[in-house]
Amino acid sequence: MRAAGFSLTTAVVTAAALTALTGCTEKGGSGDGGNVIKVTATDDRCEVSTHEVPAGHIELEVENKGSKVNEIYLLFPDDRVVTERENIGPGTSQRVTAEVEAGDYRIACKPGMKGDGIRQDLKVTGGSAAPRDPRLDEAVAAYRGYAQTQADETLPLAQAFADAVQAGDVAAAKKAYATSRIGWERTEPVAESFGDIDPKVDLREDGLEDGQDPETDWTGWHRLERSLWRDGKISDRDKELAGRLITDLTDWQRRVGTAEITPTSMANGAKELLDEVATGKVTGEEERYSHTDLVDFKANVEGAQKSYELLKPVARENDPELVTELDRQFTALNTLLDEYRPGPSSYAFVSYDTVGDAERKELSDAVNALAEPLSQLAAAVVAK
Structure with a gap:
């Protein structure tokens, strides 16, 4: 277990809506x-x-x-x-x-x-793309099932969180918050592929577009996170937003099965999850009020590793050195994350505000060491 002082750095925030054709x-x-x-x-x-x-x-x-x-x-x-x-x-x-x-x-x-x-x-x-290795079709089918399972398992956890908010129970809502996000964080690239869901449920305040009002236009988990940890109280607006969160997550659950998933989108999605860690979790800005960043961090890594493991048989044939390096870096990052767990639970991590600058730098270096070879996975999957 690690503990030290707190620092907060500036991260780049992603907004998911793309709606106009300009300046091309x-x-x-x-x-x-x-x-x-x-x-x-x-x-x-x-x-x-x-x-x-x-x-x-x-x-x-x-x-x-x-x-x-x-x-x-x-x-x-x-x-x-x-x-x-x-x-x-x-x-x-x-x-x-x-x-x-x-x-x-x-x-x-x-x-x-x-x-x-x-x-x-x-x-x-032209017509359809050339037939691909049947093992890749199996990987896509398995990942589609994984993504659906994560969505299905998220809903009752999110409902428990929403129920606590709507009951005005701050302590219970805080306890349910981080675990309600795990399935989402594992498969976030699938949710982001729809364009409209992510801004509703997972946007941070500084991700709002110019002209949007955080009091009226900001919805989702992080809006409620602010109320629970910064304000320490639950308003009628928060209770309304808790219900809306469940509506939006139910929409996500229904639509997961229609997502376009290919071997390359799986590989690219794994890299996107590591980018999410690098730009939001390591910096402490994703969960800036609750400091539950390491829970999201672990879920992102698990989601990336799931895609990698499903694609690994084909990637190993095409680029065995890459697979050896990815195995090594996933092991190193997971081992480092284990140092921040005070108990046996997979998601019982220390509060991120106890993680100091030197330790954050170590985590960042481990993420970057994995992200670089992971960026080569898509090319290894399609190599002839």
Whole structure:
């Protein structure tokens, strides 16, 4: 068990809604690099090397030439997310692999990680993608079942939390809060793929868009977290928001089965979960009032590891060195997390405000050591 002083640093916050087409320009022609699409993002532009690619595996080669942290999204026309990559810093590059069938898509850059995003149309031609290894189909089916189970198991835990809030029982609500979030945190990329659910249930106050009022427009777990820990009391508005949380989570539970899941989206989702840890949990900003960040941290790692384990048989054949490194880094991170558990319970972690700067740096380094090889998993899954 570790204990030390408290510090709070600034994290980049993700907003999930992308709803408008603005400021797009084209760069290059449709023949650049086959199924590699070069994306150049700036603070006010989103340039792509082609607007048309054949069905199959594509790679977004993203370079951020702006001054703001950026995000890249590949979207269906209805704003469902095919894949995404957050926290692309100024002057840095990222490669994102996706699996797409014929149809219309959108590439969206999101400078500052807020707002509607800057979009480009993308047309995918041809028929369905080539048949894939049946083990990958099994992995997708197993992960779909896992995601549904997490949603199903979340509802009664969230209901217990909501019941405590609606009863005005602060102590009981605090006790139920962290565990009600575990299933969500394990499978957050699936929920985020719908676009509209995440902002309703998991938004932090600084993720609100310009013009939104935290007293009227902010909903979900973290709004209630503030009332419970900062204010120490439950208002009539909080009781209303507890009911709304259950409505929104029930919507998520119903829709999980319709999510677009592919081997590459599983791999990319695992990396997204590590990004969530790096930008919200390690910094202490996700659970800034309750300091239950390590519960979310562990759930994110578990969700990432589940995707990895399901994809591992194919990845091992294509890139055995990568699998060896991922096994090593997952073990190292989980072992480090165990040091912050005062008891045998998997989710009985110390309050994060007792974790000092040096220990947070150690956790951050362990996350980064895993995130780097994990970013290569999607490419290993589709390698021939």
